[in-house]
Amino acid sequence: MSDLIQQAESLILQPVGLGINDIDQVMGGLLSNQIDQADVYFQTSRSESWVLEDGIVKDGSYNIEQGVGLRAVSGEKTGFAYSEELALPNLLEAAKSVKAIASKGQSGIIKAKSYTNAPSLYAPLDPLDTMSREEKVRLLKRIDQETRQIDSRIDQVIVSLIGVYDVILVATEDGSLSADIRPLVRMNVSVIVEENGRREQGGSGGGARQGYEYFLEEDRAMGYAREAVRLALVNLEAVDAPAGNMTVVLGPGWPGILLHEAIGHGLEGDFNRKGSSAFSGRLGQKVASPLCTIVDDGTLENRRGSLSIDDEGVQSQCTTLIENGVLKGYMQDKMNARLMGQSPTGNGRRESYAHLPMPRMTNTYMLAGDSDPAEILASVENGLYAANFAGGQVDITSGKFVFSASEAYLIKNGKITVPVKGATIIGNGPDVLTKVSMVGNDLALDSGVGTCGKEGQSVPVGVGQPTLKIDGLTVGGTHA
Amino acid sequence: MPSSAVKSEMNEQATDRLKNIASDILLEAKKQGADQVETSVSIGQGLSVNVRLGEVETIEHHRDQGVGVTVYQGKKKGFASSTKLDSSAIKEMVSAACAIAQYAEDDPFAGLPEKESLASYFPDLSLYHPWDVSAEQAIEIAVTCEDAARSYDKKITNSEGASIQTFEGTRVLANSLGFNYGYPASRHSLSCSVIGGSEGDMQRDYWYTVARKASDMEAAAMVGEKAAERTVKRLGAKAISTRKCPVMFAAEVSGGFIGHFISAIRGGNLYRKSSFLVDSLGEQVFPTFVNIHEQPLLAQAMGSAAYDGEGVATSPRHIVEAGVVQGYVLGSYSARKLGMKSTANAGGVHNLTVEPGDLSFQQMLKEMNTGLLVTELIGQGVNTMTGDYSRGAAGYWVENGVIQFAVEEVTIAGNLKDMFKAIVAVGNDVDLRGNTRTGSILVSEMTLAGS
Numbered sequence: 001m002s003d004l005i006q007q008a009e010s011l012i013l014q015p016v017g018l019g020i021n022d023i024d025q026v027m028g029g030l031l032s033n034q035i036d037q038a039d040v041y042f043q044t045s046r047s048e049s050w051v052l053e054d055g056i057v058k059d060g061s062y063n064i065e066q067g068v069g070l071r072a073v074s075g076e077k078t079g080f081a082y083s084e085e086l087a088l089p090n091l092l093e094a095a096k097s098v099k100a101i102a103s104k105g106q107s108g109i110i111k112a113k114s115y116t117n118a119p120s121l122y123a124p125l126d127p128l129d130t131m132s133r134e135e136k137v138r139l140l141k142r143i144d145q146e147t148r149q150i151d152s153r154i155d156q157v158i159v160s161l162i163g164v165y166d167v168i169l170v171a172t173e174d175g176s177l178s179a180d181i182r183p184l185v186r187m188n189v190s191v192i193v194e195e196n197g198r199r200e201q202g203g204s205g206g207g208a209r210q211g212y213e214y215f216l217e218e219d220r221a222m223g224y225a226r227e228a229v230r231l232a233l234v235n236l237e238a239v240d241a242p243a244g245n246m247t248v249v250l251g252p253g254w255p256g257i258l259l260h261e262a263i264g265h266g267l268e269g270d271f272n273r274k275g276s277s278a279f280s281g282r283l284g285q286k287v288a289s290p291l292c293t294i295v296d297d298g299t300l301e302n303r304r305g306s307l308s309i310d311d312e313g314v315q316s317q318c319t320t321l322i323e324n325g326v327l328k329g330y331m332q333d334k335m336n337a338r339l340m341g342q343s344p345t346g347n348g349r350r351e352s353y354a355h356l357p358m359p360r361m362t363n364t365y366m367l368a369g370d371s372d373p374a375e376i377l378a379s380v381e382n383g384l385y386a387a388n389f390a391g392g393q394v395d396i397t398s399g400k401f402v403f404s405a406s407e408a409y410l411i412k413n414g415k416i417t418v419p420v421k422g423a424t425i426i427g428n429g430p431d432v433l434t435k436v437s438m439v440g441n442d443l444a445l446d447s448g449v450g451t452c453g454k455e456g457q458s459v460p461v462g463v464g465q466p467t468l469k470i471d472g473l474t475v476g477g478t479h480a
Numbered sequence: 481m482p483s484s485a486v487k488s489e490m491n492e493q494a495t496d497r498l499k500n501i502a503s504d505i506l507l508e509a510k511k512q513g514a515d516q517v518e519t520s521v522s523i524g525q526g527l528s529v530n531v532r533l534g535e536v537e538t539i540e541h542h543r544d545q546g547v548g549v550t551v552y553q554g555k556k557k558g559f560a561s562s563t564k565l566d567s568s569a570i571k572e573m574v575s576a577a578c579a580i581a582q583y584a585e586d587d588p589f590a591g592l593p594e595k596e597s598l599a600s601y602f603p604d605l606s607l608y609h610p611w612d613v614s615a616e617q618a619i620e621i622a623v624t625c626e627d628a629a630r631s632y633d634k635k636i637t638n639s640e641g642a643s644i645q646t647f648e649g650t651r652v653l654a655n656s657l658g659f660n661y662g663y664p665a666s667r668h669s670l671s672c673s674v675i676g677g678s679e680g681d682m683q684r685d686y687w688y689t690v691a692r693k694a695s696d697m698e699a700a701a702m703v704g705e706k707a708a709e710r711t712v713k714r715l716g717a718k719a720i721s722t723r724k725c726p727v728m729f730a731a732e733v734s735g736g737f738i739g740h741f742i743s744a745i746r747g748g749n750l751y752r753k754s755s756f757l758v759d760s761l762g763e764q765v766f767p768t769f770v771n772i773h774e775q776p777l778l779a780q781a782m783g784s785a786a787y788d789g790e791g792v793a794t795s796p797r798h799i800v801e802a803g804v805v806q807g808y809v810l811g812s813y814s815a816r817k818l819g820m821k822s823t824a825n826a827g828g829v830h831n832l833t834v835e836p837g838d839l840s841f842q843q844m845l846k847e848m849n850t851g852l853l854v855t856e857l858i859g860q861g862v863n864t865m866t867g868d869y870s871r872g873a874a875g876y877w878v879e880n881g882v883i884q885f886a887v888e889e890v891t892i893a894g895n896l897k898d899m900f901k902a903i904v905a906v907g908n909d910v911d912l913r914g915n916t917r918t919g920s921i922l923v924s925e926m927t928l929a930g931s
Contacts (some may be wrong), residue, residue: 048580053752057586060580062560064573076532081541084563097541100615119682133583156752192754192865199753201865241870243893243929244722274532275638276675278682356538393858393872397675398717400889402872403861424861424870424891426929474890475928476861476870480722 002117004124008169008179012042012066016086023171025088029095030072033171035103037073037171037334039312042086043353047164048128052140053156069353071093073335074102074410082354105309111175118315121301121308122209124181127163130211136161139212139221143189147225152237154229155199156192161185164207172312180314184208184304184460186449189217189225193232202232208302208445224447231318231388231407234419241408241423241477247383248425248473249376249411253444254389256463259294260364260399260452261392262429263287266349267329268359268454271396278399282327288433290325291369298346298362304448305363305462312348312357319345321364322433333359351457361452365464369439373467376438378414384475385409385416386425399429424476432470440467446451487515488581489606490650491662494523498662501565502654505549508574510656514551514581514928517656518790521547524649526583529615531622533630539615542647551577555586592790593812593822595657599794606779607665609693611658618644621670621700628704629674633712638675640684645669646694650795659791668694669820672707672876678715683711683886685856690913692780710855713876717886719931720877726851727892727926728844730875731909733857734834735916740896741765742829743864745805747814756867756897762803766900769837772800776830783915784825789827797823799832834918836908844920846881852928854879854892867896873928890930899923 013019023040030038044066051059068091069082079101081094087197123152130321131139140159147157164184171177188205208214215221250258263279271277279287288294298307298316307316312334321326332340333348349360377385385408392403409416445464453463490637494588495522498521509517526542547570548561558580561572579613579778613621624644645668652662671688686708689698697703729737741757749755757765766772776794778784787793790812810818824830854875861870894902907919 054587056585056587058557058584058585058590060558062558062573062576062580064560064562064564064569064576066563077536078538080538081543083543083547094541102534103537134580137583137585156754192752199865201754241893243891243927245929245931274640276640276684289911354542354544356540356803391860393860395684395858395874398714398874398888399683400872400874402861402891404861404870420869421866422861422863422870423861424872424892425892426859426872426889428889474719474889474891474929474931476872476893477929478870478893478895478927480724480927480929 002115004179004181005177007124007181008167011167012044012169015225018086018088022088026091027171027173029092030070030099032099032102034074035072035173036075036338039071040171041069041167041311041353043067043167045129045164045166049160049162050140052144052159053286055144057137061165061470065352067353070393071356072098072101076355077101080356086392094294097320114176115308116176116313118309121299121306125183126165127183127185127210127211128165130213143221143225143287146222147189147191147229150226150229151193153193153195154191155194155468158190158253160188168476170309170311176313178309180309182209183211185210185212185214187221187224189228191228191232192235193478195236198236200232200235200391202228202230202235202256204228204231205449207304208448209306210302234407238300238419238421240479241420242384242410242475243477243480245472245474247380248470248475249380249385250468251387251468252440252442252467254446255386256365256446256465257389257392257403259366259465260463261394261403262427262432263294264319264361264364265394266396266399266429267331268339269330269332272330272358273336279327285327286325287327287430288322288325289436291439292322292325292433292436294364295320295367296331296347296361296364300363303363303462304460305450309363310346310348311350314344314346314348316346316362331359331361331463332358349459351459355457358454358455360459361461362443363462363464365443365445366466368441368443368466371438371440373440373442376440376467376469377411377416379438379469380411381413383411385411385472390422394429398425400428401429420477426474426476432473435471436468437471438469442466486619490610490648495650495652495664498523499654499660502660504573505570505574505766506654506656509551512574512578514578516552517549518592519547519549520651520653520865522649522651522856524647526645526647527615527618528643528645529618529622530641530643530926531626533639534623534626536619536674537641547573549574549577551592551656553581555588555590556581556584556633557587557590558584575731588682589813589816592657593792596658597793598657598791600792601729602661602786605777605784605786607663607692607784608635608648609649609666611666611668611694613646624653625670625700625704628701629672629708632705632708635676635678635712636674636708637677637714637863640673640675642670642672647790653790653791657818665846666692668697670697670700672704674707674711676715681715682712683714683717685714690782692782714886717874717888719889720887721931724925724927726848726922728848728853728920728926729923730744730853730855731911731918733854733918734918734921735911735914737855737921738832738834738916738918740862741900742809742832742927745769745808747808747810749864750808751817754865755863761808763805764803765805766800766803767903769801770800770803770903771798771823771835773798773833773835775833778831781831783813783831788824792824792826794824794830816839829915832916834906836910836919837906839905839907841909841920842906844905844922845878847905848878849881850879852887852892853883869894869896869899875907890928892926894927896929899926
């Protein structure tokens, strides 16, 4: 048995008087010969947040969550129940209602126990304990004071610090038991600046599956602060954004949200099994320019979007989605993989025990190309350079996606000129990557801030890309 | 076949049990040194079923519980929450909240609401109508709904399914000023989403119905037909060229448009001066024919409540009268920051109503004459600080008051300050489903960016 499983057992099961044998009994209650797949997912998590505003740490919160989710799948049918009460009778009762998804059959056979041992991509630590409360408060106050000294036009500074300690233990129908301990920290700085009556804001942040010391290393915390101030000051100068179809150059890093929205969601297994994605049935086809190779990689150490194992106990992997422009693979959870005759890819994720798993992204990014970013900009006569984004959304059926630029500039004769106001950019997922004409050699991943929402469930994700030139996207400014 | 009825458990005993837990929490917090305390305790249960292509896809049994506590030590505040209701978990939660308060700093505006503002009258708003529906019955209704959608038109080629959700819960709110009250409420909904295809084009749209009382929901077949009708109409959608033109927000997206106004007069955005409507009280923000009311005490409505998230008594009020802002949206904290009184909006607004005009949907199209009818918006492109607005849109191009063809892959942009002033008409085609009740809204000009 792995250390992680022992730790998870002592953190979740022992305090409520449950043992690993009890899990067998619950699994026995879930299985019948018509059940293809079943799991019991135990979770305990603690999270905290600290917020500084008006120069004082005025708010803090602490949250304890614990529960168990039970699932049984028969063909395409899923039965699901969850409970915050971990007592054995509650679990057996829940198992009974879940199993009813299948027509009555003989009881299934409980398989011999096996333990999943995936290499850990992050230390199994409790980030809440990596800094004392005094230190957390002091850190926030220092960031506030130092940020205010950067520029006299700063009016408001809001700094937040969030830590999550998440422990999961998942037993599946094949007898395997896996556990994971997932730390996650996040920091954000936002500022409001004012000049001649005009007010603008800027924000920046980062995070990782580490302790809070992450923010002290490499001067990261003040790095976020300086970036927030820089963005706010750029916004003070911004003029109306242009409206219409034009060449768009996307900066490296967080603008990779383009890939997440335009391509990523459309390549999740559930939509493709159901034929509701604009990419359904297109494996092996050319869906992007040959310059594009895109992966979903859950195996990057310490990253926000990474998982040692997914929420179905499957080890994370790096899945090639698009290789030199050709669609190579979908992201799968166990159920959709089984129904499509494919292998799970470690993308079975759920927000918590109270939610059903489904195929979700981890860290999705495009590999670097050959072009010098300066050469990419120099090649554009008239266009938009979008350096930073706020967020995005996609309609996976029509393929239409949007993302909102939060820092953008007009390009004139190969040079970056004036900043323009935030504008929504809209495109068609299946087309957009066919219009990629240059890919930079400057691949960067985001700083660890992404949260993805799907069917009401939020999970942490990562994105990344090199500088990209796209010949024709619609920019939604006001200046027609 | 699966069988499991949602058996109602939100009786008076349940409410009393939660009130007792709340009292225990208040005592525990006082014992641990809190000067003021507020707590909320809730339990809920429900059933969701999804069917797809005529077959059951998922049956989910929901059972939730949660508790939260805010403590004040002098002017220092701490909050903690938990999904466990047993006494040792409660002790742990209270001490976590107190520990945070110890390290937080004095905030002169922190604290419970003023005692005299708390609700003392609790009208029966008829919010609790349990639905004793079995999984089999729910499946049958969902199948009827999806069948109606799939058989509506040959162009409906696929389905994302139909789903029934029924939920009932009880929430108790208590504070150390003597408030301890709770009530059960229910919510039932049916939704359907289908996919249409023709000539390589694929479109999806949906429709839903929601009510406190199951019998008030739209008929299942009608929900399916509306979903299918909306999907079929979108087929063949195309982008149009960049231009300035009138934009009409259909009723189902107008609530979001009005939501941007509410966000801009919310206390948090006002005291941070992160709103384009700072100091707008008494100002003409909309044309004179625009009136916006808050109606918290409507029987059976989705947004009804006799008190807000802090226990402050709600009452009907005018937020906008003849286009002029009459009040902000404040909880007690932001009210103190602004030197004002709470407007009983901790946690949000309650049944916002935009007074309908005289024109029907068809007459609104005629009034627009030529322009874009928007039925769906995507993306987050709204900047509350500056009012700058730029979102992805889908809908229909209208000429001479008649819909010509479906439009997609365009954006609409403007500044909310100008857009509010440029409202030409509000329709009488009111969408009653959400917390904001409004008809379609016609804006005289926006920038449309397209092909």
